[in-house]
Amino acid sequence: MGDQQVERRRRSTKTNPAQNNATVNDVAKLAGVSTATVSRTLNSPDVVRPEVRERVTMAIQKLGYIPNDSARALRQNQTRLIGVVVPTLSYALYADFFASLQKTLAEKGFFALLTTSEYDLQSEAEQAAKLIRQGAQGLVLVGRLRDKQLSRLLATSGVPYVTAYVFDPTDTIGSIGFDNARAVSEVVNYLVSLGHRKIAMLTGLTTNRNDRALARVQGYVTAMNAHQLPSDEWIAQAPYTIIGGRTALQEIFDKSLQPTAIVCGSDMLAIGALQECKARNIQVPQDISIVGFDDLEIAAHIEPPLTTVSVPSVSMGKAVGERIVEICLGLTIPSTPAFETSLIVRKTTAAPRD
Amino acid sequence: MGDQQVERRRRSTKTNPAQNNATVNDVAKLAGVSTATVSRTLNSPDVVRPEVRERVTMAIQKLGYIPNDSARALRQNQTRLIGVVVPTLSYALYADFFASLQKTLAEKGFFALLTTSEYDLQSEAEQAAKLIRQGAQGLVLVGRLRDKQLSRLLATSGVPYVTAYVFDPTDTIGSIGFDNARAVSEVVNYLVSLGHRKIAMLTGLTTNRNDRALARVQGYVTAMNAHQLPSDEWIAQAPYTIIGGRTALQEIFDKSLQPTAIVCGSDMLAIGALQECKARNIQVPQDISIVGFDDLEIAAHIEPPLTTVSVPSVSMGKAVGERIVEICLGLTIPSTPAFETSLIVRKTTAAPRD
DNA sequence: CAGTTAATAACAAATGCTTTCGTAATTTTC
DNA sequence: GAAAATTACGAAAGCATTTGTTATTAACTG
Numbered sequence: 001m002g003d004q005q006v007e008r009r010r011r012s013t014k015t016n017p018a019q020n021n022a023t024v025n026d027v028a029k030l031a032g033v034s035t036a037t038v039s040r041t042l043n044s045p046d047v048v049r050p051e052v053r054e055r056v057t058m059a060i061q062k063l064g065y066i067p068n069d070s071a072r073a074l075r076q077n078q079t080r081l082i083g084v085v086v087p088t089l090s091y092a093l094y095a096d097f098f099a100s101l102q103k104t105l106a107e108k109g110f111f112a113l114l115t116t117s118e119y120d121l122q123s124e125a126e127q128a129a130k131l132i133r134q135g136a137q138g139l140v141l142v143g144r145l146r147d148k149q150l151s152r153l154l155a156t157s158g159v160p161y162v163t164a165y166v167f168d169p170t171d172t173i174g175s176i177g178f179d180n181a182r183a184v185s186e187v188v189n190y191l192v193s194l195g196h197r198k199i200a201m202l203t204g205l206t207t208n209r210n211d212r213a214l215a216r217v218q219g220y221v222t223a224m225n226a227h228q229l230p231s232d233e234w235i236a237q238a239p240y241t242i243i244g245g246r247t248a249l250q251e252i253f254d255k256s257l258q259p260t261a262i263v264c265g266s267d268m269l270a271i272g273a274l275q276e277c278k279a280r281n282i283q284v285p286q287d288i289s290i291v292g293f294d295d296l297e298i299a300a301h302i303e304p305p306l307t308t309v310s311v312p313s314v315s316m317g318k319a320v321g322e323r324i325v326e327i328c329l330g331l332t333i334p335s336t337p338a339f340e341t342s343l344i345v346r347k348t349t350a351a352p353r354d
Numbered sequence: 355m356g357d358q359q360v361e362r363r364r365r366s367t368k369t370n371p372a373q374n375n376a377t378v379n380d381v382a383k384l385a386g387v388s389t390a391t392v393s394r395t396l397n398s399p400d401v402v403r404p405e406v407r408e409r410v411t412m413a414i415q416k417l418g419y420i421p422n423d424s425a426r427a428l429r430q431n432q433t434r435l436i437g438v439v440v441p442t443l444s445y446a447l448y449a450d451f452f453a454s455l456q457k458t459l460a461e462k463g464f465f466a467l468l469t470t471s472e473y474d475l476q477s478e479a480e481q482a483a484k485l486i487r488q489g490a491q492g493l494v495l496v497g498r499l500r501d502k503q504l505s506r507l508l509a510t511s512g513v514p515y516v517t518a519y520v521f522d523p524t525d526t527i528g529s530i531g532f533d534n535a536r537a538v539s540e541v542v543n544y545l546v547s548l549g550h551r552k553i554a555m556l557t558g559l560t561t562n563r564n565d566r567a568l569a570r571v572q573g574y575v576t577a578m579n580a581h582q583l584p585s586d587e588w589i590a591q592a593p594y595t596i597i598g599g600r601t602a603l604q605e606i607f608d609k610s611l612q613p614t615a616i617v618c619g620s621d622m623l624a625i626g627a628l629q630e631c632k633a634r635n636i637q638v639p640q641d642i643s644i645v646g647f648d649d650l651e652i653a654a655h656i657e658p659p660l661t662t663v664s665v666p667s668v669s670m671g672k673a674v675g676e677r678i679v680e681i682c683l684g685l686t687i688p689s690t691p692a693f694e695t696s697l698i699v700r701k702t703t704a705a706p707r708d
Numbered sequence: 709c710a711g712t713t714a715a716t717a718a719c720a721a722a723t724g725c726t727t728t729c730g731t732a733a734t735t736t737t738c
Numbered sequence: 739g740a741a742a743a744t745t746a747c748g749a750a751a752g753c754a755t756t757t758g759t760t761a762t763t764a765a766c767t768g
Contacts, residue, residue, distance in 0.1 A: 023723095
């Protein structure tokens with residue numbers, strides 16, 4: 001049997017030319033130990049004699065050895081990659097959420113693979129599928145409403161996931177968020193307590209089945225009903241942008257409705273509404289009260305400072321990060337209660353005239 | 355020789371309990387072919403007979419087989435992971451940049467591993483090191499000023515990288531950005547042409563060696579010198595926040611300086627300056643002109659709309675994505691010229707009084 | 709129809725690391 | 739001082755792929 005070709009093909013497939021190349025084998029050879037010992041010096045230094053450890057460390061230094069994580073991942077079945085799909089990064093809320101999440105993951109030795117869905121559930125499903133294929137060990141998603149395909153994939157692949165920004169009392173392990181509906185209801189209650197009766201709502205697009213937006217509308221409708229106030233006509237939709245806020249408010253006015261207060265599904269909508277009022281010479285809060293949602297940095301700094309609902313993006317990001325890591329590591333998992341939002345009253349709300 | 359223990363330890367190390375498990379082997383068995391054929395149906399379908407291909411595809415379907423990317427990465431030495439370190443995500447500029455970059459990478463089949471440095475070069479170095487260890491095939495960094503350690507690591511590891519937001523004419527391959535200094539010089543020139551002589555500058559923190567901020571200050575100083583105007587005293591630093599802008603402007607006023615125009619290193623600083631002026635009953639632009647930098651969405655929508663410098667974050671993100679992929683794939687690489695910024699004149703600039 | 713060629717698929721090696729098992733060396737125990 | 743226990747290290751298997759080489763079959767040629 002000719003086995004003389006064993007050594008023939010060495011280092012044949014080198015996609016990346018200038019890549020670092022030292023392997024655990026090179027280190028072992030240089031340090032005069034076995035690869036097992038090199039691995040141990042790296043992963044459980046305490047079980048290798050200081051003297052040997054030193055030698056190995058020197059060799060690593062000298063060769064500029066960097067462990068190949070693909071190999072480690074393959075062997076340990078552990079990529080330490082968490083896939084994250086957020087609607088967008090252009091909205092500060094999600095950017096902050098992700099920043100917090102990423103920081104938490106980093107502390108645990110995990111990495112975030114970030115993609116955006118642009119508020120499209122089908123795109124979300126595609127992104128998630130790609131992330132799983134790429135080796136994501138766990139997934140973080142925003143919202144609980146999702147594409148059928150994705151539901152199936154999550155089930156069949158068995159990849160654990162955590163959802164953020166909505167709270168599902170039936171899943172206190174995998175959902176971390178707050179009660180969007182209740183938060184908006186409280187806003188409505190506050191406005192009613194101020195004396196408002198004609199309250200409009202500006203919401204983000206619900207056509208693409210955005211469950212956060214949907215829940216906020218729901219909260220508005222519920223509260224209005226509870227106060228026996230009309231709501232159906234008083235709702236306008238637009239994208240979560242300043243322009244969106246302006247056009248949505250125009251739409252309300254175009255129906256000849258005369259709201260004394262406007263509840264917005266996001267601060268950007270509220271800022272747009274504020275501008276539209278300014279353009280029409282409507283005084284805020286004297287003529288119209290406006291309430292935002294999210295409490296972005298800018299909200300406190302516009303004129304007049306915006307009354308809004310503060311959302312715990314940062315603590316949610318942290319909690320989500322901890323949770324998904326716990327699940328991936330198979331640790332025992334305490335259930336998480338809903339996070340709380342809080343109404344931040346600034347200068348865009350007041351009692352209606354007379 | 356006893357080799358009866360070969361089969362003893364099977365499937366022993368299973369870190370992740372509920373993970374998908376079908377391997378290429380299972381698929382091969384079910385389809386009645388070899389693993390090689392399964393691999394080929396996936397990667398070069400044209401070389402396998404349609405009939406067989408069909409059988410394999412069915413088996414893949416049936417088992418819900420998802421290729422293990424760690425194994426593929428190991429074998430091909432190709433992780434398709436690009437590490438990205440940006441200063442922060444809380445600033446919309448970088449969020450938009452990343453969004454564009456990520457989208458471009460996704461189109462090429464690559465993924466972004468995102469971390470933030472919080473404007474700290476040492477942290478940047480640490481993040482980059484982690485990313486390389488995690489298997490990043492290429493790196494995207496912001497700015498060209500970096501920690502000594504990181505420079506060394508980049509050199510020894512041979513991991514290719516691209517820098518963004520600054521342009522280095524000596525490296526038209528690895529640097530993609532614009533001329534920060536010139537952009538600010540043009541702002542100064544514009545203000546001088548309007549008749550301004552007392553021009554202050556509000557800059558981001560330069561103490562942590564932020565080369566974008568540094569270059570912007572440099573551009574201000576150069577232009578002021580060219581016009582034989584004083585500049586040294588007229589500079590104040592603060593973090594890139596609204597509050598930062600307010601305190602920085604206060605600092606200027608506290609020196610009893612009476613600027614008629616203020617150049618800001620970012621829109622957030624400009625918005626802060628604007629607020630400070632409002633608080634002091636200073637009219638903008640009648641009493642003081644203010645110019646921002648970045649052209650965030652909000653800039654066009656505050657009152658009065660902000661004159662600012664538009665930065666090509668999105669096209670830069672796209673170019674960076676294409677470039678780093680080209681490099682990783684070893685493609686031929688055209689050099690990139692500097693991107694252009696443009697001054698967007700809105701309502702916060704005017705000629706000074708008399 | 710024998711012989712060459714082309715097309716497919718199987719075999720088996722190789723990727724870099726971790727980890728089990730075994731053993732040699734050292735320490736502890738009675 | 740011999741037996742037992744402990745410690746430190748090496749040999750080699752195994753993780754799930756890809757891929758160069760070889761074997762098989764089918765097609766084609768003169």
